[in-house]
Amino acid sequence: MNLKNLAVPECCLVIGAGSAIGQAILEQLSGAGCRHLLTAGRGEGEVSDHCRLNLTSSDSVAVLSTFLKQKRMEGIVPSWCFHCSGILHDGEYFPEKGLSSIKGEWLMKSMEVNVLSHVHAAQAVSSVISPTHPIRWASLSAMVGSIADNRVGGWHSYRMSKAALNMFIRGLDIEWRRKHRENRVVAIHPGATESELSRPFRQGLPPGRPFSAELTAQRMIQIMANLQEEQSGHLLHWDGSPLPF
Numbered sequence: 193m194n195l196k197n198l199a200v201p202e203c204c205l206v207i208g209a210g211s212a213i214g215q216a217i218l219e220q221l222s223g224a225g226c227r228h229l230l231t232a233g234r235g236e237g238e239v240s241d242h243c244r245l246n247l248t249s250s251d252s253v254a255v256l257s258t259f260l261k262q263k264r265m266e267g268i269v270p271s272w273c274f275h276c277s278g279i280l281h282d283g284e285y286f287p288e289k290g291l292s293s294i295k296g297e298w299l300m301k302s303m304e305v306n307v308l309s310h311v312h313a314a315q316a317v318s319s320v321i322s323p324t325h326p327i328r329w330a331s332l333s334a335m336v337g338s339i340a341d342n343r344v345g346g347w348h349s350y351r352m353s354k355a356a357l358n359m360f361i362r363g364l365d366i367e368w369r370r371k372h373r374e375n376r377v378v379a380i381h382p383g384a385t386e387s388e389l390s391r392p393f394r395q396g397l398p399p400g401r402p403f404s405a406e407l408t409a410q411r412m413i414q415i416m417a418n419l420q421e422e423q424s425g426h427l428l429h430w431d432g433s434p435l436p437f
């Protein structure tokens with residue numbers, strides 16, 4: 193996929209920058225000529241202007257907001273934001289097979305990482321949104337967060353938290369488009385992609401899956417570059433088509 197002919201803005205922000213897909217988005221944006229790459233996440237930034245923070249904590253709103261305001265004083269304001277944070281399993285918890293395995297602690301952690309981290313980041317970005325500078329926001333979500341599409345059950349905490357993220361995106365779109373008609377807000381399902389998150393679930397995938405992080409990043413950037421008004425506020429498939437909530 194060639195991104196050379198895409199109009200990539202001067203400045204982009206990648207949140208949850210330590211993620212495999214986030215890293216690949218950074219590489220692709222850099223290759224496509226994006227001059228100012230801003231990042232936020234728990235790790236150290238390597239190729240970018242980085243804000244180190246944990247977005248599950250409410251303090252992170254002020255930290256990211258201060259960082260973005262400082263950048264704005266330097267004339268650097270992101271036009272695109274990709275939020276890549278998400279959790280499906282950790283050393284202790286794995287997606288639930290059914291009702292009896294739902295644990296409150298894991299459900300709350302899933303909500304913190306999959307929803308609250310996106311809320312906090314949007315609150316910080318909101319502080320630098322201006323009526324003259326439109327912004328495009330993409331939260332990486334998941335098709336399994338679609339209520340209409342759930343035909344097999346299980347994975348309760350991940351599904352519930354991604355469904356909540358999708359609802360947040362819908363509300364954020366309404367709010368931000370009142371600020372500026374050209375603002376765009378979407379949730380995107382990247383498809384099964386090589387990463388730590390997908391590592392335990394590679395068996396049984398159709399041929400050609402998981403996608404490389406590079407290919408997924410190219411698709412995310414292509415969606416962002418071609419985002420139309422009618423797509424805003426929706427959950428999009430990695431090819432840009434709408435998915436049911």
Ligand SMILES: NC(=O)c1ccc[n+]([C@@H]2O[C@H](COP(=O)([O-])OP(=O)(O)OC[C@H]3O[C@@H](n4cnc5c(N)ncnc54)[C@H](OP(=O)(O)O)[C@@H]3O)[C@@H](O)[C@H]2O)c1
Nearest residue numbers: 208209210211212213233234277278332384385387389390
């Ligand atoms: N890979 C797939 O097959 C797939 C499929 C559907 C949807 N997605 C979605 O795509 C997004 C990116 O996933 P990925 O595959 O690139 O995953 P990944 O490499 O495992 O990265 C997940 C990122 O989420 C953040 N995160 C994880 N645990 C956290 C915690 N306890 N507190 C705060 N932040 C935490 C981290 O960002 P920092 O370290 O930068 O803070 C981490 O790098 C996720 O939202 C995921 O749900 C992925």
